[in-house]
Structure formats: C-alpha cells, structure tokens
Amino acid sequence: MTFRSGNPVVDRYIAEDYESVRGMSSRFAxxxxxxxxxxxxxxxxxxxFAEIGTFEGRFFIAMALGLGPTEKALGIDTFDWPDAGLxxxxxxHCARLGLDEERYITIKAAARDLPPDDVAMALGGPVRFWHIDGDHTPKSLSAxxxxxxxxxxxKGILCLDDMLHPGYPLLIAALQAWLDRHPEMRVLAVIDREDIVAAAKVMICREDAIDLYGQDLVDTFPAHHWKLGADWGDYFAVVLTPKPRLATVE
Structure with a gap:
C-alpha cells in the first residue's frame, strides 16, 4: 500500500483484519x-474517540486501537439493525482484535435522543475525534x-461519512446549512470515495485548528493529494483520493 497511518498496531489491523469485520468503510479512509x-x-x-453508527465495529476498532492508554472509545448505536445480535x-470483534472492554464504552440508543451530558459523563472528558455515520437523513445529520x-x-475533528454519496445527495446541503450556523467551523479535508460502498468522508474542525492538520495531510499522503482542492466558496479544503487525476477527454 502507498498509504499508512504510522501507527503499527492500527496499520496491522487495517492490512490484515479490517475486512474480517463486516462494514462499508474503506481502508484508505x-x-x-x-x-x-x-x-x-x-x-x-x-x-x-466517539462514533455514531458503530455497526459491527470495523472503523471503530481501527480508531480505538490508535488511542492512548488513558483514552477511551465510545460507540453509539441502536444496535438493532439488521438484527438484535448486532x-x-x-x-x-472487539475482543478478537485486541480491544478489551476497559478501553471502550457503548451506548445503545439513537444519538438524537441523547442529552449532550450523556457523552461527557460517559467519557469524562472531551472528544478529540468524532465519526458520524448515523441515520442518513438531513435532520439526523444536523442533530x-x-x-x-x-x-x-x-482542536478536535468531526468526520462525516457518506458525504457526496449518490444515494444521499441532501446530506451535503444539510452540512452546508450547519456550517453556515457555525462560522467558527470549516472543512479541513475531503477523503474521496473508492466505490458506491466506500463513500467519501469530510473532516471538519475549528478554523483556528486548520494549520495543525492541513499541510501535514498533504505532506504525509503526497501520492493521494488532488492538488486542485475542494472549493467551499471562500476557501479550499484538502482532497485526498486513491487515484488523484483529472478527467481525460477523448
């Protein structure tokens, strides 16, 4: 692979066991x-780390394995689809892949029904990386x-899954409306899709944290940097893609 996180434990899991956990998130993202x-x-x-829409834990395990010894991962899901055995x-999967129960917490609920204090109480501190992969409706995404x-x-990151997905075109409109209400936030990067399943992610952070991440992503993944960037109106965000190229005209 031409891409690695730099954390050997996480990279080993992604290379060897990632697809043994059912899910739709890509190795690249x-x-x-x-x-x-x-x-x-x-x-x-x-x-x-916290995730809305944990499913069987494919992406969750990768992120949790990258945390420090005193940090925890929180998975929020109704855990009722496609069946009660989820x-x-x-x-x-967590136990099999090296994530013991002291390192993570689950909340079995719809995220929209949770008071904000429930997250803070469960973790006892701030979340430095949120992954949002819940109900794919504009109302749920905003909530x-x-x-x-x-x-x-x-200085944390909000990472949104299935953005720019052809099956959920209204999500990007909901995101832009939310950004308009939160001018302190901006898009850091777009992680391009690989196919209809492994869809694009968008990473957001506060404007004053952009410099902590933007150039580092470009420098770390030069072979996957699409240099034209993503045009968000009054600024450009980094675009990372498995095959950075322009369309060809024949």
Missing part, C-alpha cells in the same frame, strides 16, 4: 483518519453534529 489521531497524539492533543457481534460539537476538543 480509515488509514487517513488513524493518521490524524496519531498526529493529535504527537501534538499533545488528548481526548477520546451488539454481540460488535463485542466479539448528530449538534450533539458532537458540544463535546468536541477545541
């Missing part, structure tokens, strides 16, 4: 996100963002 978590650790940014499969931003570390 997981590697970049795990690198950001490692970058945060290198910068002394401490906090937890939560048991999730716990089995999930409102929940997540209240516990976000000042």
């Amino acid at each position: 997981a590697t970049i996100c795990a690198h950001v978590i490692r970058r945060q650790s290198d910068l002394g940014i401490e906090g937890h 939560i048991d499969r999730f716990h089995r 999930d963002l409102d929940l997540a931003v209240q516990s976000l570390h000042p």
